[in-house]
Amino acid sequence: MVKNCLSNCKINIGLRILRRRSDGYHDIETIFYPIPLYDEISVSALETGVQDAADILTMTGIPLSAAGDDNLVMRVVRMLREEGFRIPPLNISLHKNIPSGAGLGGGSSNAAFTMKLLNELFRLGLSETEMEQRVGRLGADCAFFVCNKPVLAEGIGNIFTPVDIDLKGCWIWLTKPSDFVSTKEAYQSVIPDETKRTHWPRNNAEIKWDELTNDFEGSVFPNHPNVAALKTMMLREGAFYAAMSGSGASVFGLFKEKPRTVNLPEDIFSFVTRL
Secondary structure: OEEEEEEEEEEEEEEEEEEEOOOOOEEEEEEEEEEEEEEEEEEEEOOOOOOOOOOEEEEEEOOOOOOHHHOHHHHHHHHHHHOOOOOOOEEEEEEEOOOOOOOOOHHHHHHHHHHHHHHHHOOOOOOHHHHHHHHHHHOOOOOHHHHOOOEEEEOOOOEEEEOEOOOOOOEEEEEEOOOOOOHHHHHHOOOOOHHHOOOOOOEHHHOOHHHOOEOOHHHHOOOOHHHHHHHHHHHHOOOOEEEEOOOOOOEEEEEOOOOOOOOOOOOOEEEEEEO
16 A cells, blocks of 8 residues: 655744753744645555565655665654564655755654654554654654644744644745755854744734744855845845745745746745745
8 A cells, every 4th residue: 555645844934042052952932834835755565575675765856965764754764663663664755845954844844744654554553742752853843744733833943832823825935045054054153042032923913024033044144145135035026024944045935915936046946836
């Protein structure tokens, strides 16, 4: 039996960096919002008759740096087997439409949706909470994609509070230049400041778009003018909100009407859809 799913990504609506923790991580505040840009995942059992046959992972679409056992998809498989779940050798197909290194959580989404596929395909009996606990070990935002609904994320991005924010009917224009921004680089020039805590909206009526900023922009934009220029372009074209997502390097704009997309260089990823 073959199981397929679409694995979406997310944007960050606002992001505050509050403090550096004793464990080296940072406490943050941000809103995770799922958007309909999808990778495609297919999973089936290998028909080899050999119980210890090697899994097959086939990746197509946008190239990834992490392959084989380093890929989060395969780390989910390995983790579940190590916990004693009976999962036969697998044939997994992953087609990437979500750019990596973009602050969109594409890999984290792949991990969560793979766990949900395996749970259903092999009747593992895991609840949503149990899947969140397990996949959360692989990355702070992985657990978000289990329920896949808008949340206020706190802590290191792993403590979720549901919010009733709905952008249905709005248009999103998402872009990513060829620039690569590592998380380490993004944090290097950031000065955490707890006094900048934002009153985070819990519903549409409470949103004050001009108060929702991304602290990473202050450290990323000076070294990556291509990223900064995309935000400027979004606002010029009429976005009521534009920001970098996560630690970059993607930038998105939200529009009340379908944006007039301008011609961009070929090395800039561009995606427009209605939410």
